[in-house]
Amino acid sequence: MADILSLAADNLLSPVILSFILGVSAALARSDLSVPEAVAKGLSIYLLFAIGFKGGASVASHGVDATLVATLAAGLVLSAGLPMIAFNLLKIMTKMSRTDAAAVAGHYGSISIVTFVAATSVLQGRGISSEGYMVAVAAVMEAPAILSALWLISTGGTEKRMDGALLREILLNGSIVLLIGAFVIGVVTGEEGLASISSFIVAPFTGVLCLFLLDMGLVAGRGLRDVRGVLGGGAIAFGMLMPVIGSLAGLAAALLIGLSTGGAVLLMVLSASASYIAVPAAMRVALPEANPSIYLTLSLGITFPFNLTVGIPLYVTLARLVTGG
């Protein structure tokens, strides 16, 4: 317990998290501080490229673990399965319509890459290493949850929601392509490649993450301003309970597969985090009648800050306890 608290304090008092809190506070205080859309997109391209590349380079130097395939499969199952849990939980905890509940459920099966990035930087600060291929697992977990959400809706008996164009958009969305592409470049060019660009993708990484989280804080804070009108108490509770449930499912899978402590933390974080980029976009196309304020506010306004501040330290502590790492 003391361990969690000290880790949580450590985590909370890092420049990365404080930048996020600064953003949230500025938005709540209605400051006009803002990061231009193009800059925010530029920062996210940098983060995806760097995290993918470093994962790939790490695979190149440590070799591929026998657990790679099992972990990818676990990611698939978690992403497809967690929406079912989320959906039923929402039915119990809230009064959301079927459509809204399915849309929200889809978000919780998918992942937030920034939460993942923040977790890797916590692990790095603690000197805990993890499997480099976890970024590939992150990519694999983006999409299946969307199919689950649409399946959940279709069981209510509505027309076909998914067409070829949408499937292609989901699988080839910019984040996935960049993450996987950079991962492959990292695998191919290995240590040498990493050395040639490490003063770009390694050294300034944490600093760039601060600015990105400042912007995420501004966005999350703007969402929080309207939380009252949009989410009831049950939904808010769901937004903090579901990540913990997800993380436990991730932990169980990690134990089954035999991941390292760091790998277990990352699989927990992936399972615990909720999408706010790929899934909302897909939902607007396929489920336009679902209310975007609900799923965006839950995912960005509640779960994202929860994971960043309380979740990650909690998952690290749990993983260490259980894996003995």
Add this chain to the structure above:
Amino acid sequence: MADILSLAADNLLSPVILSFILGVSAALARSDLSVPEAVAKGLSIYLLFAIGFKGGASVASHGVDATLVATLAAGLVLSAGLPMIAFNLLKIMTKMSRTDAAAVAGHYGSISIVTFVAATSVLQGRGISSEGYMVAVAAVMEAPAILSALWLISTGGTEKRMDGALLREILLNGSIVLLIGAFVIGVVTGEEGLASISSFIVAPFTGVLCLFLLDMGLVAGRGLRDVRGVLGGGAIAFGMLMPVIGSLAGLAAALLIGLSTGGAVLLMVLSASASYIAVPAAMRVALPEANPSIYLTLSLGITFPFNLTVGIPLYVTLARLVTGG
């Protein structure tokens, strides 16, 4: 004298100032060189974050001087008081309308954070250290001058100009919030925090400043192109005299308080510099009948280049002479 000249030459021949001159020249030659708005805003977010954070970290490691409160108070008084001097000087030196003069006066009480940043980088190049909390003083000096300007106008007998919404906007404008926020993060995370992001906010800082000043040069140069139509000889002279007067007021305050040489230079620079972000925005809302070309051209086209090229070396030399630093 030789000292000023050599310092001025040194300063003029630095990449930072030459980048500014390149921007001014490109604009005067009507080149289509331009920095996208979003990128310029991104660079300024970086500079504010970095300078605030470093100031905070420096306070964390050197402890808070007994002079902190006195310097903040001095900043307040200077910001509120300098507009009175500026207003009367404008009445004597130019034929500006009351309204335009009050608007211009407000700019000279407030500050230019880029001039401040350029001065810290000159100090750093010369190995002169300064009080870390000077960035907090910079933040404190942004707003009071605006109130003074509006007070100056209201003495001419017009309706109420300032409402709650405007006051809130001024006090919570993005630059102030980011600067103070980063300063607080720096204080809280201290040396350790700084170490974790120094390859982002320390190492590349001067280079980023070059690109930002390239853009500032382009903007200032565009302003200079129209100087003839907008400003008379008296106004131009004011734009170079007022910063010197401001710097002397700043120097006097620094001596009273007992600031270090570097601190004295920075207080001089703050007093000498004129706002071109916060104050123009406030004036457009509260004094729409004042001509923005006048105050923007004076502040950005005359005083900013003057401080950057001649002013800073002059203030450093004066401060060293007087404080014996």
Add this chain to the structure above:
Amino acid sequence: MADILSLAADNLLSPVILSFILGVSAALARSDLSVPEAVAKGLSIYLLFAIGFKGGASVASHGVDATLVATLAAGLVLSAGLPMIAFNLLKIMTKMSRTDAAAVAGHYGSISIVTFVAATSVLQGRGISSEGYMVAVAAVMEAPAILSALWLISTGGTEKRMDGALLREILLNGSIVLLIGAFVIGVVTGEEGLASISSFIVAPFTGVLCLFLLDMGLVAGRGLRDVRGVLGGGAIAFGMLMPVIGSLAGLAAALLIGLSTGGAVLLMVLSASASYIAVPAAMRVALPEANPSIYLTLSLGITFPFNLTVGIPLYVTLARLVTGG
């Protein structure tokens, strides 16, 4: 031969080229991955500033070679002369209209600064040094080709195409001004200036180049998608033959002048590369009836990738063979 292949493989498997290939693949797969316009422009400002500055600093420390003037003159002649070769080749190899052929020809006399930057980074990786003033040669080669193209058209008997405003726009276009400006700053501030900003313009350079080439790949890939409708086989062949011819002309000039191996490679690359910024812009103003799809697709979709992947290793091998470097 083995040497070319191994160098080509080395080159192909670098993060820089793989990033380009990632961009091309993403565009061909119709992923929605994209780099915001403002960010791409910001990256190119960085690259131009860095490459110009480093060239200037290198001139400052190695002194100006007696060959400087000869190389600038050679650049002028190559830029003005290569369009004649290109124009006649297009007449033979394709069925393009006179206007389109002249427009395309203009592109091949001018240069692509990104190809130049990529070549300097290959040279650096191989430890081959080159004359710092080659960036000035690059700047000199941008414009003359445009005049040649307009002259080619006017021989067909049409009205005056070039006016003062256009000439001014061409000579003062942002890229030239920034490149030359940064070069001059590098010359003036020398080693010391470089040291003060090297952690901005040297250390992260290759990494930034990766992101920029990712974007170039996206753009080139989008162009390639329409290649079939726009270009016939003859034009495609031209797009790969012409750079080789250009490089040989550049090599001949380099031998005449006595450039170093690295300098010879860079003059070859400048001669081989085709413009896709300055010349298209000028052509839209002066030759609006020429079809932009043709010249943009050829230059960006065929010649740029050709030089990046096959051309540069080829030119390095040739230059080494011939200069014995």
Add this chain to the structure above:
Amino acid sequence: MQTHKAKRVVITIEAIMQKRLTDTIEEAGVTGYSILPVLGGSGRSGAWTREGQVGRASGMVQVVCIIRPERLDDLLDAAFDVVETHIGVVTITDVEVLRAERF
């Protein structure tokens, strides 16, 4: 100067639906359109601004078509299919155009 009657149709729609919309109207025979950015707005589903969008999910764009009056109905029918289930606004204005041969 000689001008010709035409219709200006402006469809404000979520950015994510842009390609679907333009594909549909192209099928309906529209040969030209321009896309304008929208910075923010407010409507029945609340207010939004582009700054601070993390994803593509919520921004909007305007698709502007200038068409001959006799082609209006085809365009509206096509657009309506896409817009129907989504948020968005469709307006039609009478305009005059130069160079009618281009439409």
Add this chain to the structure above:
Amino acid sequence: MQTHKAKRVVITIEAIMQKRLTDTIEEAGVTGYSILPVLGGSGRSGAWTREGQVGRASGMVQVVCIIRPERLDDLLDAAFDVVETHIGVVTITDVEVLRAERF
């Protein structure tokens, strides 16, 4: 396709006044509007461009409202209060809209 008469009001105004304007027209009962960016322009107070703005002081935006004809006057009165002392242009056009139930 069935369309309905409406008015399109475009207010070009300094970015810094945007929130004040939209708050005011919302109070006057306007329920929907879109904000379009303006890159630059020229008028009695000279020319300006967005590139090279260091601050928020001088950029402009367009606030576009589609409203029922009978609500026009309320909107104009409200807008005029804000625009009166500031630079800015207000235009009104007749338009047809689909889905009138949304306005």
Add this chain to the structure above:
Amino acid sequence: MQTHKAKRVVITIEAIMQKRLTDTIEEAGVTGYSILPVLGGSGRSGAWTREGQVGRASGMVQVVCIIRPERLDDLLDAAFDVVETHIGVVTITDVEVLRAERF
């Protein structure tokens, strides 16, 4: 509220021609205009988008002029000279304006 008749002329033109166009219409006596960004579009010369432009060669902008009806012809003549050889679309709409003294 008192309004006045005016014309709204929208010229969609390549960004590279913007300054030539505005210089020309200023010579023709136009005192005010606004420039709006265009993100992409499609026409006889194919589709294009602003994302992934490497140069200035292919983006477009809209130049919007509000003018008194009696000045329309001068503006159109001037604009036509520039637009004639270039791609681009010119539309004219009837509008009402507030504060006619400003035009």
